[in-house]
Amino acid sequence: MSSSPLSPDESPLDVLIVGAGLSGIGTAVWLQNECPGKRYAILEARQTLGGTWDLFRYPGIRSDSDMYTLGYAFKPWLNARAIADGPSIRQYIEETAHEYGILPHIRFGHKVVGASWASTDALWTVAVVDVATGVTQPMKTRFLYMCSGYYSYDHPHRPTFAGEADFKGPIILPQFWPRDVSYAGKRVVVIGSGATAMTLVPAMAQTAEHVTMVQRSPTYVVAMPGEDAVAQRIRQLLPERLAYRLIRLKNMVQRVVVFWIARQWPKLAKKQLVQLVREELGLNYDVDKHFSPRYNPWDQRVCLVPDGDLFGTIRAGKASVVTDEIERFTADGLQLKSGEHVPADVVVMATGLTIQLFGGMAFTVDGKVHQTSELMAYKGMMLSDVPNLAIAFGYTNASWTLKTDLTASYVCRLLRYMDRHGYTTVVPRRQPDVEPRPFLDFTSGYVQRGAHLLPQQGSRRPWQVYQNYLKDLFTIRFGRLNDGVLHFGKSQN
Template identity: 65%
Template sequence: MTAVSSPPEEPLLDVLIVGAGLSGIGAAVHLHKRCPGKRYAILEARDAIGGTWDLFRYPGIRSDSDMYTLGYAFKPWLASKAIADGPSILNYVRETAREYGVAKHIRFGHKVVAASWSSADACWSVEARDSKTGESRLLRTRFLYMCSGYYSYDKAYRPQFEGEDSFAGTIVQPQFWPQDLDYSGKRVVVIGSGATAVTLVPAMAERASHVTMLQRSPTYVVSRPSEYEFAARWRRLLPEKLAYAVTRWRVIAESMFLYRMARKYPEEVKRRIVALARKDLGRDYDVATHFTPRYKPWDQRVCVVPDGDMFRAIREGRASVVTDTIERFTPTGIRLACGQELAADIVVMATGLQLNVLGDAAISIDGQPFKPGQALSYKGMMLSDVPNLALAFGYTNASWTLKADLTAAWVCRLLRYMDRRKLAIAVPRRGHEAGAQPFVSFTSGYVQRAIDMLPKQGDRKPWQVYQNYLQDLLMIRFGRLADGVMHFGRKGTMP
């Protein structure tokens, strides 16, 4: 019998970053600046830098967070548009990688399929599969930093509807957008009402004969300017970095205030958001049916439309919204529960993401399989009883990068602390006093579908996940590392 060969091992790394998107590049820059002597590598499953911003290619792709907070704290966003398009964000991430020299540390086409921790060796053994050859490589690292995001790149959430096979038109998913799709003069139905849908509708309406957004229930949609006048004013008056910092802090403070008001006075904020939609759409528009959600603001993410582009498309008759459920597909479109049929040449399934945890890699600790759904999140950055592993997970009520930046700074602080004391292992130990609660309180479908696989949060510090940048900033910069929950040890002794 022929023996199965093991993947070849490589020299031991200090840090292995998984993912070369917005979070992974930011983590590498923090390591470069704060821990210059560390030997690190970045594994990227795809063949390009950028993560989300390289993956998604659908019409109008953009961020629904402003770039003064989605941008890195260390690199000013200099473009005029605060709500930026996908190609501009992708260029910003790639420019950052070049500017700080981290691109040379990336190994493209390497997907992490498994990672096993050994307390005896105080390191992770990470198996990565080469997408070109199919071969596996084994990398060993003292610290594993997961920056692979929170959703699957390989599959999206795709409900099946009766009669799809009879539909004579084209069905597409935004995550796998066919670049040769010509929708000029076509009738388009976009199924969904989240951030992707409200982006697609006005973008496609520029060339399609008509675009209909078909939703089961309404979402909060708010118009914001694509350019901030105060940001332009401060750029004229202040040095580049200072202007960026001032703008960033104003946006942070404003968003924190608005979120707090929404949670404290939900009905008043709801009335205000609906009133703004009515003002944008006109007095005769049925805002009560199509733009008045049943849930409270920020029970799900609030969608942003720059310069009211979707509202404008509706006013001009290039787009419309229908609120109903689907009975079945027909050869020429979609029949609704009310009996109405929507004619369509193209149907876009903007039905949501498929969440995953730790990139769907198989994780084991000292030979025992690890299930993220049974762990507690430590400060939103590590997992209970998992040594030397951090993960980047952003805010749900603000920009992803705000928390990713803080996490990267904290990881560097932890590594320097361990170096000074000649420690090899850091592991947050779960006590019996921390009750488990959902990691994310959102009622959105994509969160609820993954609730069992996501880690939990506790009911007290340091197991709570705060959706508050200032609170996290103080804890991460000034909170004690040896807080009684984080346990440290030397090589060969699991604390």
């Protein structure tokens, strides 16, 4: 897709959206539908829309939650596959952009590198770099909406190991999958135990001689049907949109209940999850070693494998799991600390993401620079003492879009409220008696590595970040806007 240059007549905008991925496109549709008079633009640093679903092109790339909840509330997911592949998700986002006329509002190849708020005119001045030319231009907007994701597109987490230079084959990062790599008939090692590794192993095992997943410690893994039989039956019986809403509700409630049970009775949940794997792999497989984590369920995300494809490849002898630590690379594989040597012709480093909010930029408010880590999140979607700004940040235990849809709906309600009362500014003011807490109560490696980059949450509402859609539904969609924490103002100009 081509890049459209910025033009002076676009300033000041009513809303500037940063990022044309799943969140950004969805936010634009909400804005058009709920605030049709608002002038907006979307800035996207890359030359295509889709975000994560365009960036990742590794074999088997797919959703790790069902598409009835990862899809938008306003656009039914009609594909039979509930756990969808990357190209299908990218097509869904593109269809949405075309269907709702979003494309003319997107400026591709434009990267936001800074944002400065001035209370005197109640405007953000955003520094925007034209990626093709390197030229930086200012852009003004009344409201800034960050939909740029939470991880670095340029720098995945990439640990180094002794002896890498000795290895004769390619070492591949999934985030930058090369188009010309061939692994057919070869021995492949995938380093990692997260969703990316769980996806790569069965996909690569289709043509590789053998795939070995080398993990330092186990992850909870559960098989899930690729197609939702109940959802398909509901779609046969009810009109399209009504069926979609009912399926979304079913899946949302199911996720909330399962998560609640796992948190209330972690030992029981762990026993059940491990037993399900044992039923897949048989009594002779060492499930306790390879699929029984040291942590409780949902201390880290539980990996879904559609139709149990990972387990199927293990049963077929096409893939295996090794739980050990890597001592060094050798010319033809990995030497492990236990003394075992794992042969390899190709090594894939599925070692995780690097957290980076807002492309690493800081916000300046009336000359004062605010680092994100010093701020507190209001309802998980605005930042303390930063005016006229919203962030799209989804759930870690459910579909990302459930929260970003709620956030977009709330922001639209907020903008309409401000228009009715003649307000030009809104800012959450941090309360001194609210104690800081980590933004994410999650022990995953990428969260722990990047915890110092995330904002804080608070010890009580409205500063708490719920990982619960039903709680958020009531506090965000139906809660009072003028709650004493949000402070509204009128421009002096």
